[in-house]
Amino acid sequence: MHNLKERYGTVTVALSGELDHCNASKIRRQLDDLLADEDILRLCLDLSDLTFMDSSGIGVLLGRLRILEQRGGSLAVKNMSQPIAKLFHLTGLQRVIQVENDKTGGRL
Amino acid sequence: MQNQMEVIFSACPQNESFARVVIAAFAVQLNPTLPEMADIKTAVSEAVTNAIVHGYENKGGLVRLKAEYCDRRMLTVTVQDDGCGMEDVETAMQPFYSTGDGAERSGMGFCVMQTFMDAVDVVSKPGEGTTVTMRKYITGEVGLHRERMLDEIS
Numbered sequence: 001m002h003n004l005k006e007r008y009g010t011v012t013v014a015l016s017g018e019l020d021h022c023n024a025s026k027i028r029r030q031l032d033d034l035l036a037d038e039d040i041l042r043l044c045l046d047l048s049d050l051t052f053m054d055s056s057g058i059g060v061l062l063g064r065l066r067i068l069e070q071r072g073g074s075l076a077v078k079n080m081s082q083p084i085a086k087l088f089h090l091t092g093l094q095r096v097i098q099v100e101n102d103k104t105g106g107r108l
Numbered sequence: 109m110q111n112q113m114e115v116i117f118s119a120c121p122q123n124e125s126f127a128r129v130v131i132a133a134f135a136v137q138l139n140p141t142l143p144e145m146a147d148i149k150t151a152v153s154e155a156v157t158n159a160i161v162h163g164y165e166n167k168g169g170l171v172r173l174k175a176e177y178c179d180r181r182m183l184t185v186t187v188q189d190d191g192c193g194m195e196d197v198e199t200a201m202q203p204f205y206s207t208g209d210g211a212e213r214s215g216m217g218f219c220v221m222q223t224f225m226d227a228v229d230v231v232s233k234p235g236e237g238t239t240v241t242m243r244k245y246i247t248g249e250v251g252l253h254r255e256r257m258l259d260e261i262s
Contacts, residue, residue: 021157022121028212052128054153058214083146090223091216 010042016049019057028060035064041073044100048079058091065097076100111137112176119160119169119189127156127173127187134175135183138246147224148183148244154217155187155240161213163191163238183244185225190237197230 011034019027034040043064047053065075078100080088088094113134117123128149135148152173159171172188194200201222206215221228225242232238 018125020121020124020153021161022124024212052125052149052153054150054157055214055216055220056157058216059212062214063212082143083150086143086146086224087150087220090220091214 010044011040012044012046014046014049016051018052019050019060020052020054021056024056024060028063031060031064032067035067038071041068041071042076043068043073044076044078046078047081047084050081050084053084053087055087055091058087058093061093061097074098110176110178112174114172114174116170116172119164119171119191121157121160123171124153124156124160127171128153130173131175131185135246138177138181138183139248140246141248144244144246144248148185151221151224151228151242151244152185152187154220155185155242158217158240159187159189159191159238163189163193165192177246181246181248183246185242185244186239187242188237188239193234193236193238194230194232195234197232201230 013031013034015027017023031043035043045061061075061077068075076098077088080099088097088099111134113130115127115130117126131152132145132149135145140148156171156173159169160166163169163171169189169191172186174186174188175183177183199205201218203216203219205218206213218228218230221240221242225244227243229241230238231241
């Protein structure tokens with residue numbers, strides 16, 4: 001997980017590898033350490049190098065969204081692979097998590 | 109041609125990725141498209157995670173992953189545990205249903221399996237474990253090529 005830039009309360013974090021039940025607690029902990037800084041209102045996750053995600057990852061994203069919304073913030077993702085975009089659309093996540101310029105170009 | 113495989117592994121989280129690698133190595137023989145392969149790996153990941161987290165309640169046990177195909181088109185995958193089982197399978201399969209143990213579960217595991225595969229059958233009884241059988245029709249790269257040719261002709 002790499003923090004790419006921090007500016008005016010917006011942090012972009014690049015996730016890499018696989019986000020499944022096995023890795024969920026580690027990634028959750030790292031993100032929560034970051035979000036301990038309450039000045040961060042907007043978190044953007046760059047999923048370019050995330051090679052796999054299942055519903056355990058959905059749980060991680062929804063949990064972070066809840067934390068940010070409680071402080072009036074928001075969560076965004078960008079550069080989703082096609083399989084992760086399919087998971088997003090299936091679960092309706094794109095209605096609550098902003099999707100920026102993903103690789104699929106909006107297609108499934 | 110008929111082919112089958114069976115792998116038994118410990119119900120620990122590290123083996124979720126192992127199960128995905130195993131099913132991918134077997135399914136590749138059917139020459140699936142990349143999206144089909146992603147669907148299979150995701151569905152198997154959900155079923156194996158359910159066995160570890162819900163079937164064995166993170167206390168360990170053995171998970172059986174079986175797969176077979178008989179006509180190079182229909183892949184059948186079975187994930188079986190000898191864990192606690194479920195009283196009400198129908199309720200457990202509802203979207204967003206979760207045991208509510210506070211672990212940030214999305215409750216979408218069965219929904220993902222049902223969407224990413226063509227058929228999902230769950231047999232479970234309290235104290236007797238759970239067997240999830242999933243089937244997927246593999247279009248394959250050859251099938252896609254044929255569809256594109258037919259599109260061009262028409």
